[in-house]
Amino acid sequence: AADRLAGAAYQTNHSTCKWCYNDIPLEELCERGQDMGLKSVELLTVTDWPTLKKYGMTCAMGTHKDFSIEIGWNDPENHATLQEQYRQVIRDAADHEIPSVIVMSGNRGQISDHRGMINCAVGLRPVVKLAEKAGVTLQMELLNSKVNHPDYLCDRTSWGAALAEMIGSDRFKLLYDIYHMQIMEGDIIRTIRDYHQYIGHYHTGGVPGRHEINDSQELNYPAIIKAIHETDFRGYVAQEFIPTYEDKLSALAEGLRICEG
Numbered sequence: 001a002a003d004r005l006a007g008a009a010y011q012t013n014h015s016t017c018k019w020c021y022n023d024i025p026l027e028e029l030c031e032r033g034q035d036m037g038l039k040s041v042e043l044l045t046v047t048d049w050p051t052l053k054k055y056g057m058t059c060a061m062g063t064h065k066d067f068s069i070e071i072g073w074n075d076p077e078n079h080a081t082l083q084e085q086y087r088q089v090i091r092d093a094a095d096h097e098i099p100s101v102i103v104m105s106g107n108r109g110q111i112s113d114h115r116g117m118i119n120c121a122v123g124l125r126p127v128v129k130l131a132e133k134a135g136v137t138l139q140m141e142l143l144n145s146k147v148n149h150p151d152y153l154c155d156r157t158s159w160g161a162a163l164a165e166m167i168g169s170d171r172f173k174l175l176y177d178i179y180h181m182q183i184m185e186g187d188i189i190r191t192i193r194d195y196h197q198y199i200g201h202y203h204t205g206g207v208p209g210r211h212e213i214n215d216s217q218e219l220n221y222p223a224i225i226k227a228i229h230e231t232d233f234r235g236y237v238a239q240e241f242i243p244t245y246e247d248k249l250s251a252l253a254e255g256l257r258i259c260e261g
């Protein structure tokens with residue numbers, strides 16, 4: 001009951017990533033999540049979107065069952081397949097009122113960062129047009145290539161922002177993952193202030209280890225979330241830490257509380 005009262009007053013649009021609670025059924029996560037002030041459970045596909053709706057929640061960042069982190073838009077060989085998948089997922093997202101769909105750059109392989117950016121822009125252009133018509137935002141995730149995703153291309157904020165400039169649409173944004181970018185770049189608050197116009201969504205996680213965002217780790221989440229709000233951010237902040245507490249949902253509730261400062 002205390003969580004419910006607190007949750008109703010929360011300033012942030014809170015979401016969480018389902019994969020961090022794989023052993024908890026979605027219905028249970030929705031029921032308990034609602035009570036703690038959660039508005040969304042994300043990185044779910046169209047099959048789960050109706051369940052969220054039943055609980056008055058959304059999937060703030062939708063995905064498609066065939067999406068891959070490593071195989072992405074930087075390689076033109078993937079464009080035809082990806083364009084087909086995005087035509088489908090954009091249509092589904094519009095039908096289910098899902099605000100955003102995730103995008104991955106893919107791994108570098110033999111392709112230079114500059115060529116990869118041009119390839120991403122060329123491949124994404126037609127699906128961004130569809131997203132504009134559908135009122136769905138495509139958001140490319142920034143991930144670390146140092147610890148978790150070796151060779152992933154979209155691993156620096158400036159590279160992502162340059163791609164967003166090249167694409168030039170309000171329906172193409174960056175998913176700024178605070179955990180991943182702390183590993184790659186640090187300088188989190190200044191980066192958010194400098195690049196917020198390109199950022200449509202945030203992920204959290206403790207550094208190092210990607211566990212609870214409490215004071216066992218190095219990031220000052222209350223200050224980071226405050227800086228996000230100071231940019232007039234209207235999107236969602238999703239908890240994406242791997243809980244270590246025995247009661248995983250109490251870890252999630254605590255994460256939301258920490259973000260509220």
Ligand SMILES: O=C(O)C(=O)CO
Pocket residue numbers: 141143148177203240
């Ligand atoms: O796979 C990861 O590391 C992610 O952050 C996906 O959101």
